[in-house]
Amino acid sequence: VVSTQSTKAVVSTQSTGIGKTLKKRHNLGENVRLDMYAALRKWTKGLEGKPFNGGDTPNMADIEMWGMCSAFHGMPTWEDACKNTKIAAWYNRMEAHLNSRSSVGVVSANPTLIGT
Numbered sequence: 001v002v003s004t005q006s007t008k009a010v011v012s013t014q015s016t017g018i019g020k021t022l023k024k025r026h027n028l029g030e031n032v033r034l035d036m037y038a039a040l041r042k043w044t045k046g047l048e049g050k051p052f053n054g055g056d057t058p059n060m061a062d063i064e065m066w067g068m069c070s071a072f073h074g075m076p077t078w079e080d081a082c083k084n085t086k087i088a089a090w091y092n093r094m095e096a097h098l099n100s101r102s103s104v105g106v107v108s109a110n111p112t113l114i115g116t
Contacts, residue, residue, distance in 0.1 A: 033080060040085040051093050058097055066094040 022028070028035045043053075043065060052058040053065070069091055072078045082088040 033077070036077075036081065037084045040081055040087045044086045044090055047090065052090070052097075058094060062094060066091065066098070 023030075023032065047053060050056075053061045058066075069078070069081075069087065072081075073091070
């Protein structure tokens, strides 16, 4: 029988190793949130006043970026990203667009962003 404590130790060790590998592979700094903020700022700056990367409607890049952001939407990391970048406005436009095109709708995981 594997104890919870043993499992946590193994997962922690593996996560640390994976984190180091990813940092090296993607040339990330020690504080990866700063790298994330820089990437999100680059994305929003690239919009150049357009609502979406695709212009008036989202393109595949918008959809892929929305998917990546939705992976941590509603978590403290997302809240930090919204405080430190201008990503929330674009994300909310994407969510509204996707809701308007979906028969089931997209539900926000973060109620603090609804209506902003």
